[in-house]
Amino acid sequence: MAKQSKVAVVGSANVDLITFNDTFPRPGETIFGKKFDLGFGGKGANQAVAARRCGASVSMVAKVGSDLFGPATVTNFESLGIDASHVRIAEGISTGVAPIFVDPSGQNRIIVIKGANETLSPADVDAAAPVLSQADTILLQFEIPLATVYHTIHFAKSHGIRCIVNPAPALPLDFKEVATADYFVPNESEAEAITGIPVHTIDDAKKCADHLLTQGLSRVVITLGERGSLLATSAGQELIPAFKVAPIDSTGAGDAFIGSFAVFLAEGLKDMEALTRASLYAALSTTRVGTQKSFPNREEFDKEWRGRGIMNCEF
Numbered sequence: 001m002a003k004q005s006k007v008a009v010v011g012s013a014n015v016d017l018i019t020f021n022d023t024f025p026r027p028g029e030t031i032f033g034k035k036f037d038l039g040f041g042g043k044g045a046n047q048a049v050a051a052r053r054c055g056a057s058v059s060m061v062a063k064v065g066s067d068l069f070g071p072a073t074v075t076n077f078e079s080l081g082i083d084a085s086h087v088r089i090a091e092g093i094s095t096g097v098a099p100i101f102v103d104p105s106g107q108n109r110i111i112v113i114k115g116a117n118e119t120l121s122p123a124d125v126d127a128a129a130p131v132l133s134q135a136d137t138i139l140l141q142f143e144i145p146l147a148t149v150y151h152t153i154h155f156a157k158s159h160g161i162r163c164i165v166n167p168a169p170a171l172p173l174d175f176k177e178v179a180t181a182d183y184f185v186p187n188e189s190e191a192e193a194i195t196g197i198p199v200h201t202i203d204d205a206k207k208c209a210d211h212l213l214t215q216g217l218s219r220v221v222i223t224l225g226e227r228g229s230l231l232a233t234s235a236g237q238e239l240i241p242a243f244k245v246a247p248i249d250s251t252g253a254g255d256a257f258i259g260s261f262a263v264f265l266a267e268g269l270k271d272m273e274a275l276t277r278a279s280l281y282a283a284l285s286t287t288r289v290g291t292q293k294s295f296p297n298r299e300e301f302d303k304e305w306r307g308r309g310i311m312n313c314e315f
């Protein structure tokens with residue numbers, strides 16, 4: 001039995017308003033949609049939930065608003081067994097929300113209104129230091145102020161805690177501030193936006209990953225959707241193939257990948273095996289509707305992993 005990992009997330013919590021439809025309106029047009037789903041989301045919260053569903057002990061550091069969604073978000077964390085003692089309510093501001101549009105292929109388009117996430121400050125991170133210092137892994141994304149992200153990376157480094165940075169959504173960043181993170185995990189569009197190198201093919205992704213390494217990062221993982229993911233280090237690059245599933249909603253798949261990757265690593269797996277498992281975990285999440293509620297629990301994941309006959313692969 002693997003040791004229980006301790007994951008902390010300093011990040012966003014949103015409420016997702018997901019519309020499923022075949023087409024989307026043009027300016028001035030009103031159309032009917034097919035289906036709607038309301039659920040808890042936010043890249044930070046999603047990664048926390050994925051890690052928790054994979055069996056980790058998880059703490060969340062976040063800010064929510066003083067509206068209907070804020071207390072409900074805290075209750076959601078608590079009901080999943082996530083420590084929400086550092087999820088604070090910011091008065092007079094809305095909780096982060098994300099209108100999401102999903103097409104028939106399961107692809108999504110997301111608009112994030114950051115709301116209270118924008119008020120998560122370095123001081124909030126310092127206030128959570130007693131909780132954060134217990135973690136073996138800290139996860140970060142870019143839906144909170146970059147100053148808070150940088151501050152947390154320094155905190156992780158100075159406490160010897162593994163730090164995984166998911167630069168999502170992509171923003172212009174200071175590489176000097178993120179270079180000490182252990183893993184930098186953009187998807188293809190984020191990698192392209194951050195480097196200016198177009199990423200259409202696997203060769204493009206390799207060039208882009210090389211460029212990111214030259215900025216001082218030690219391990220880069222570019223996720224490539226149905227083409228898998230690419231791990232790049234100074235020792236070379238390896239492609240992790242994707243698993244075949246029938247996707248219906250890819251919302252949160254990247255977060256499922258990162259949250260589960262953190263757990264598999266903390267349980268002692270090497271990069272390639274942890275990434276391969278995370279790839280299956282993310283693929284499975286696309287076969288169900290919704291964000292956090294599409295994430296399989298550990299039992300479901302282990303069963304699927306065993307069923308695919310990859311238990312004894314050499315990594």
Ligand code: RIB
Nearest residue numbers: 014041042043098252291
């Ligand atoms: O990665 C998916 C997430 O992006 C959604 O849950 C939405 O809230 C946005 O943060």
